Amino acid sequence: MKSLIYTILLSQLVVFAAFGQKAAINGKVTDGAKQAIVGASVTLKGTVRGVQTNTNGEYVIKGLRNGEYTLVVSSVGLKNKELSFTLQENEVKSLDFELEDETYTLKDIQVVASRGVRGNEHLAEVDGYSINATKKNEVIKLDNLNANLAMNNSRQIFSRTPGISVWENDGSGIQLGVASRGLSPNRSWEFNVRMNGYDITPDPMGYPEAYYTPPMEVVDRIEIVRGASSLQYGPQFGGLMNFVLRKPDISTRVTVESQNTTGSNGLFSTFNYIGGTEGRLSYTAYYQKRFGNGWRDNSYYNTDHAHAELSYAITNKFKIGAEATYMTYKSQQAGGLTDAQFAQDARQSVRSRNWFSTPWLVPSLSAEYIFSEKTKLSWKAFGVIAERSSVGNVSAITTVDNLTSNRQVDRDYYNNYGSELRFITDYKLLGLNNTLASGLRYYNGNIDRKQQGKGTISQDMEFNIEGDYPRDLDFNNINKAAYFENIFRLNKKFLVTAGARIENISSTMQGRFSLSNGVANNLTSITRNRSFLLFGGGAEYHLTEQSEFYSNISQAYRPVLISDLTPPATTDVIDENLQDARGYNFDFGYRGKVANYLNFDVDYFYVNYNNRIGTITQTNAANQRYQFRTNLGRSVSQGFEGYIEFDPITAFFKKSKIGYVSMFASIAYIDATYRDFKTTSVVNGQVVEGNLSGKRVENAPRKINRFGITYNKKGFSVTWQMSDIGKAYADASNTEVANAAATTGVIPAYTVQDLSASFKFLKHYNFKAGVNNLTDERYFTRRAGGYPGPGILPADGRTFYISAGFKF
Template sequence: MRFLTFIFFIFFFSIAFSQNKGRIAGSVKSTSNEALPYCSIYLSELNKSTQTNEKGEFSFENVEYGNYTISYFLLGYHKVQNKIELNESLKIIKVKLEVKSEQLKSFQLEGEKEGVGDVQRMRSIEGLTISQGKKNEVINLSEINANKATNQGRQIYSRVPGLNIWESDGAGIQLGIGGRGLNPSRTSNFNTRQNGYDISADALGYPESYYTPPTEAIKEIQLIRGAASLQFGTQFGGLLNFVLHDEPTTSGKAFEVTARQTIGSFDLNNTFLSVGFNSSNWKGYSYFQHKKGNDWRPNSNFEVFSGAVNVGKYLSEKTFVNIELTKMYYLARQPGGLTDKEFYTDPYQSKRGRNWFEVDWNLFAFNITHEFSSKTKIKTQFFGLSASRKALGTLGNISRPDRTYENRNLITGEFKNIGNETRFLQLYDVGKNSWAILLGARIYKGYNRSRQGDADSTDLPNFTFNEKQTQGSDYEFPSQNIAFFAEHIFRIGQKFSITPGVRYENIITNADGSYNDIVYDLAGNIVFDTTFFEEKTSKRSFVIGGIGLNFKASNKLDIYTNFSQNYKSINFSDMQIQNKNFKIDPNLRDETGFNFDLGFRGVIQNKLNYDISGFMLLYDNRIGEIDQVDEQTFIPYRYRTNVSKALIRGVESMVEVDLWKIFVSDSSDFSFRTFVNVAFTDARYTESQSSAFKDKNVEFVPALNFKTGLNISYKKFGLSYQYSFVDEQYSDATNAGKDSEGYLVFVPNAIIGVIPSYHVMDLSGKYDLGQLKFELGVNNLTNEVYFTRRATGYPGPGIIPSAIRNFYFTIQFKI
């Protein structure tokens, strides 16, 4: 019934607004009279955009009579802007663009993406990325009204359906998002990038992201679902790309300085400074952030330093180069997890006072973009990482007290990798149709060293191993990867396109090191103590493919579908972490499967934005976690293994509408937007060899994920309200945590069990005076007590309570 309501709502307004209005139509050609496809056309007064078809034709439907400014943008051609008066039912425009000698610079000029409000959609060709026929979202950070100082994921990703967000700390230091049954842990199931290059620890052996760029420095966030596997890597989640500012945030400025200061609950203090410039053949953007606070539970103080420099230069009219350097360092005290009983009795408490976490993340990138002609360009990108992660504290069962006289456990990770990715894009004509081909290659070499052992017994952040070690491990994980990929847009007629793609992967992962194995009797005496040495090598080569279809039924309706294969290699770097709460199957196998999407989307007169789709994700050899009991100690623990084949199906929908523009005035400074984001998901294990898993729910999958909100703005003022509801979900493959009658069962170590459903509200406001801007808000408005994850190790183990009600206030000064 809800689905039919959506359909009726969309097409009702499509018809209603067609009366007493005109149509603007036309064509765009070169000075040599060639039709120009893919030209971006922007109608500024209505904030509407479109693209020319393969014949160079375009149209804007149902436009009110009046005076308008239309801009035309196309790679390799001079920008054209003209004014028109619409006073009849049909206005025909014919525009000719002149080839620009400084072709590359014209490519940097972008028309508006299609969308309403905070979320838009990528063009069919976005830079050197093909997104035609793929489910995608673009989050415009300049439009977001949220707590940017704490990277509040619940607000920032509110218009992206189906995302499951872990809240591990109140400061937003680490991002954890998943979707479609994928583990949200440090966003490891997405190919996570910044400005197009890798930022995770090790793209092959350890694809977890300990670094998240500050929201205040981000221009937009691009998401392409599982179909991104062919262009960006084989992960099931797809692409998550943070596009940072690379010039002044205000269009037309040659130099800009922005200072932001945020204070908030629990001693939050965030300072953000940025400088942007665009002068002659140079442009760039740099930022610095310092954030500190105490969070809301005891033993949870933190301090973060981050900064970046991005400088680019046009070496010639066709060649642009830029270099990027990024650094983040943070030190955080972690209060540890709680048992179920402790959480429901007093979620404010902390049972761990000696746990610390330190991250030092350093990224670099060097890019060269060259344009051979208006239809041919290439980009090569060199990137690298030198980073470390150190976790110090007590990993023992959270139901037992921390014996402060005992040595703590220290786990360190060193990550060094380097790579290159090169992309070549060619647009060409076949008959009356314009086609496009993208070719790419990637080479990557990674090195990951993981050590574990005893550290001192103090409560200080001393990340040093003791001289004499009684247990632990020391492993090196070198890896190599060579990949080639291709995608092609075949346009058939004016409305239909086919986009097939293929990717070849050659992956080599190694594990070389040693670990101690110690067995105790029930009295705590050592009965077995030995050191094992291992050397493992895994080589595999394979080809995956996919195809996307897109049918543009009208300027208001796109119908799309996509099928793409996926592949995820096992994480060798997890294989020998010694943790009494957590063990890993030594015979883990790689995961394979596919993503399938079918949906329709569009924008109606910049008043209604919708994207409604169904999906299916098949996950073979899915790695999951089950409950086991140690035969010697009888202590329960989580066992990570290939659980079963998983089939995940659902509907993801997002509709945003400006009610004021629909019912009151189309040209008013007042706006009243509302959105509804709903995802229904059914995720089951199938074809399992064990009855313990068959037909069980896949972990980390809420059956209903619902968000809605209101956004009211008038000239310089804006106010946003958001309500979020996430249904209950399981944290392991056996669906432990409920008895046969559906009542909750508490497991003593709290690392498995149900994550109950929760709802939370947020309120944010802003007042923009140009150079001066004020922002304030309340997160968790009604002070709900809830949690989103059960941790097996750090920052737990156990239940990690989410932040209680908290306030923030930001003042921004820009010159």
């Protein structure tokens, strides 16, 4: 026994000694003018090890074993360099690099490197574990924007992304409501919303509402892949929206950053960050505190966000990581307005006791193994432990809020977990270079929904109730999926993709639907189990080194959601016989750039949405109108999207001592209409038949145009932006005249302008300022059928902000 213990101890000492005897490489990366390149990527080919150069262009990679390596150095707009070398035990090798200018192609992430153009990028054909070739996609780099990031201002963040509609009813910046191509922006639920590649919604296949949005001050980029992402990420019609947080700073041991913002209506925000790398260990953490009174009366908010992340390279080929995100907030909901109230004073509120809170915890574990330069494997496990709690008066806005009456309390509890395994490899077939991506997914979502509780008469946020919740339901949703997608490179210019995804969704609903005089009305347990296949394919042709045609068609599927199956605490009525929706997305486009002064992407799209779920205005026997949520037959969204950004100074003069200018236009024409669907209503005791054919899809403006111009010189930059959005309808019936509760009717067209500026000085410091809604327009983007309405939810009028920060 003793000899065994001695053997184990001796082996551990050998291991520790081996780990102690490590080599390292360091050096400096410069350009042709001998200037240091900041943020250049320095990676060891075929491994998980890599760093970025610091503000002096320096890098260091520690903890390496002896052996042969290939170092790859790259930076946007410059030629990559590779160098093979051998390391001895305990050797510290210095390797300096000078990168030359290059005209680069769409095979890399597309970045316009001009000093003036600061446009959106596109994902590489193969990025990480995903195939993006042939697909309409965008990458929004937050560093490229002058925007009110402290308040997550969506119309500025998505300004260069054509066809994105935004619901601007949450001035606190807590929740995001965006959609594309005629889909519903309701808490972004038509997108598969992820952060760092994993789900952050309550349940992507059962309740995909995005109650959590990360602070934009910590987001490095937003990746958007339109509906063609359905094979690799899930069958949502809208596609993928992935928030990629800034990774641990791999250029220094410690980076410290702070950004502090103040502004209109008592706004104060403080964002604080620390991160770095020591040998094989990388870490990062941030905390954001934000509070204010809001533009409207009764719109107080107070939020806290925290995040921590660790990653460790166990070997050069194997890395593990863990991260956790927590958010909590207190948000007062001003409620809706009638049309008359909105016209009188859009800032007023007739609800002073409505509150909302969603504490949100998202933990995640990850592992990555690099088999070779061509083959690698990734695993993620993640969960959502969260709540959605509301209290207040949820009756029609025409109902007076009696301050001595009991409020209604509704609460959801989410306990969900999932796992994804992704594999990608490059291989040769018939002399052609191909890429295969495949994966497995398991997700288990559980929602405990408690509604219609009798709350207190208090003015503040509290969720105590008298007695039991009349409605107490339990939902369980299990999703299993497998997919593959392949790139076939037929020659250097032409490639095609093909793939399939198999999904299985099992949904169970049980519990108490209501209480009547103490007697429970229990539901018979309902289980829906369905399996289906999705197929997709595309093609891409590189017309030049810097431009390409692309096209893709992919099937989509939207299961009936939990919120669809039960009436929420609103004035809406829900059809009990809702069916799942099916359809497909098609794209054909041309994108690219001209030299380093013009960036463009234009495309035609077609979205076929069968059995679409939506709302229609009905009239009951009492001649009262109400919102009815049901399958509305088939809708088709088709149109054109275009994005162009141009830097005239670089185009005509190459260089300038007075600064650079970029002008952009993001334009979309969307024809989203219903096909044949018969309707009936009761008018004066008579049944009246109608048809939705030709009616416009609700919440789908025909034009979504945004224009802007940016001037920058050295560390100074200023951007003016205008959003010009067409009118829309709140219901599928296209009701022109609003009802008394303001839940149906026209959503008028509007134009709004923003102005933002930033100044970076002395390397480490910055100052930012801006005015949102420059001309103080009065407009709204949403008529809510229920919470946080009902009624018109006004967008914010003119507000300003100023911000100061540092980074060391």
